[in-house]
Amino acid sequence: DIVMTQSPSSLAVSAGETVTINCKSSQSLLSSGNQKNYLAWYQQKPGQSPKLLIYLASTRESGVPDRFIGSGSGTDFTLTISSVQAEDLADYYCQQHYSYPLTFGSGTKLEIK
């Protein structure tokens, strides 16, 4: 099984600051066939279902603000949220879609000071 290690587990920032969330996989998520990384990021706001934010490591889902940026390749990935807004208060999860069993990171709770 591919283990996803996510950090930090929580962070608190002021509105307008930039946030970085890290995700490391125990195996490469890069497909040799198409050179794509099968890593997704989800946002779960309080009391809501998760929502797909970023897929294939760096592609923003339709409607996601461009302050959300996914990067990385192989085993190391990052979600950067620039100029954090109050509405970004949520839990964030990375997930590998490279192989079954699908696995998630343990999550990062983002709090706004």
Place this chain on the structure above:
Amino acid sequence: EVQLVESGGGLVQPGRSLKLSCAASGFTFSNYYMAWVRQAPKKGLEWVATISTSGSRTYYPDSVKGRFTISRDNAKSSLYLQMNSLKSEDTATYYCAREVYYGLFYWGQGVMVTVSS
């Protein structure tokens, strides 16, 4: 508009069974893999099962393999999760989700399952 609506949750005793349903609308259900993901109270997300478009292929993590069965009825645009031999650690909110090759694209609102005596 894509909609996924789960039902069938509730309180069940350890060792008993429960079947969850997910009614899909707003898309051609038979064209998509579907999945179940759960979230224990105040915990993270755990993938539970995936089923192929025809239902011929299913995938499970070891934590539920042999106890849970995912199935689908394409004629009814419905997804199911049969859960047997339930344990207290199966207590969670269960989400159905539309799966594509790069992630879990749409999620339902979730249904709560509580396993307790």
